[in-house]
Amino acid sequence: MAFPIAYLLDMLVFTGIFGIMALSLNLEFGHTGLPNFGKVAFFMIGAYTSALITLAGYPFILGITGAMAVSAFFGAIVSLPAIRLREDYLAILTLAFGEILRLILKNEEWIAGGVLGLKGIPEALTTTSFKSALYGHLIVVYIFVVTFYIFLRFLEKSPYGRLLKAIREDELAAQSLGKNTVWYKAQALAIGSAIAGSSGGLYAQYLSYIGPDLFMPVITFAVWAMVIIGGVGNHKGVLVGALIYQIFERGSRIFKDYLQIPIDPNNMMFMIFGLLLIIVLMFRPEGLIKEEKIKLL
Amino acid sequence: MLEIVDIHKEFDGLKVLNGVSLEVKKGHVVGLIGPNGSGKTTLFNVIAGVYKPTGGKILLDGEPVHGLKPDQLYRKGLVRTFQIPRPFRNLTVLDNLLLASRNQRGEKFARVFNFTKWKMQERELVEKAEKTLELINLIHLQDEYAGNLSGGQLKLLELGRALMSDPKILLLDEPAGGVNPTLAMKLFAKIDELAHLKNLTFFIIEHRMETLLNYSDYMFVLYKGRVIVEGKPQEVMEDEKVIEVYLGEL
């Protein structure tokens, strides 16, 4: 039966797309200490930008580049007020930013179809069969995952990454050692947003449909859960976190088909997931895979 | 070198500094002493750009620097340590020191991927950091996370970071607090040596004035937000007002 394979491939594609989101949050929060609770906003900006570009007939690569550029631009804009704020205020502010953006896209039909969203978004690779299309998506998505992973590892293993971690550890001390921390935090948000934007672009071309209701704050929380459970500060860890999240989400759907239990599997999975998040925070706050000690030379 | 003219600082109407004026000369080790609550750390925070003064001027080499942020002051050669150490806990001791060095190529995003260049510089900096670590007796802990150090070791780390940054003037907030007395003496001897050999300037807060007696060129006594006595250490020690202030505390 071909179905389980397709199911697995679909799950891996989602893991990749959200894994990229988790990587970007890991740069922002895991390394720089910026609690961005508006992750979904940059995901959404990327998805819409890339969809609009490709729907206008331009190639996918241009769509993704545009998605990254526009997301980075918005990341920089949001960083202006946000990075001077205390972490809880920054979290609430970025959350509010995401909600405003969603409201605008929902109500302004002229931008991108309003409530109805955008349909028929071209895929990155044109393929003939359903199955080869899935493999195509898998390849495209994982090219991005691997590229960003390598990029972020290089960043982490450089004086630049060391400086970001110093800001996370103690901003005033970093300032006293001459670091313009505000500027670096703005850069981290812009880079993180660009990466999140590319993930949005991949999402749009994979689903071929996007609408405002796909970008609820729950996506932000899911990405946070991936980072916390997988391992804050560890890029491998957050990718594992993304996989665990998908297993939870998919697992509940599989259970629904095969198991007869008095409790709805979907509800049960999310209840367990909420508990898992709490348990990890309580008993293993560093996550499944701990941050490594980095040696630059 | 560092001139402080009539500095005032108020918090919500509470006057902490009441017109402090003093001068730190180049190549000198200058002590700032005074009982608890006299405003020593607040004065440091004002000089180092953590707080903006309510009034007054601060001149570094004749140039006004009050109101500048800590990172701007660092670039002008003024580096400080904290009374309660502020290490980067989840970075190694070595990385803590390396972070303090100036003009690192690899800290610019655009140059991160030009590894050959920054790695060359990094190698030189590691050598320098290892020398500094030997100086402050922390070389055996270089790969340890800073968060695992003891209180005294953290004080040394603070000093090491400040030394790594090639400053013109160092503001040290109780550098010997919690450090064992033998090592403290060694440290002050080293500070004295650096000041006179390398022409570095030190401005040091100390709670116990005896510590600084042999190693400082000049001393200011702060009391209730004002400088009440200044002079050579020996003179200051024997000043009636100073004795009164310290006895008053007891």
Next chain:
Amino acid sequence: MPFETNLLQILFNSLISGSLYVLVGLGLTMTYSLTKFPNFAHAEFITLGAYIVYAMTDILNLGLISGIIVSMLITGFVGVACFLMVFRPLANRKGTMVHLMISSIGVGIFLRYAIQQIWGGQELHFSKVHFAGYNLGPLRVTSLWIGIILTAVILVIILHLILTQTKLGKAMRATSNNPSLAQASGIDIDKIIMIVWFLGAALAGLGGFFKAADTRIVPVLGWGILLPAFAVIILGGIGSFYGMIAAAYILGLAENFSIIGLISLGISTDYRTAIGFVVIIITLIFAPTGLSGINFSKWFKRRRPHEGEVME
């Protein structure tokens, strides 16, 4: 359109929204300042309150008043349980503010899906309770709306009296100003914090019932009010009771009056929910301490700019 001209109705509607925000905002601002983190699970306390009233009235056939009382008790206990089982142990394990925030999201997810498991995901309505409507001249009122406003007003008066006149109120204020000092002066701050969590969750549940009775009961009920509630407590100044009340009615007025502007500009009235978000952003950027941080007497004196300003 009569809608546009009926200022009295808009004013009345503003009072309703403001009163709801008072109920929901109280617990949020108090727990934020006492336990030092924004509790996102507050949204689920709101939702839970509505569902329990539904269970009492529609399933168990209890009267409305007893249904509300049972609901407030249960929601209050859930609030205390969350504090005792999750937030306090986590804070004791040196969990950071971000950890506490995320854990509250975990608690929220757990509660939301538990609610969905018990009552299902589809929308529900109170079928056994009905609220009479009257026309007072141009004004349309229902007993529910009057109930909301009266409840908030009575609550504010009672809390004001408790805070200013009783030993408990004194202890609450002391604990919120300086917990360690309060503890040193013999106040049982653990007890105070638990009372605040109980009261905050119970009132959130009450607010949830009112909101649901006015609209419908859905699992995301609380989430819809949470961000405006954050706007209210940030505008009021975190931990400020009176600031929060003022901000609640200011936001109520702004949201309802914005409808006139939005309609006349031909823009979707959906945007009125954005007002809360804009309030959050503007307050955080320009006056992070909110209304309570503004020294109003200063405006009557000659202004001395930037004095005593602390950069860090």
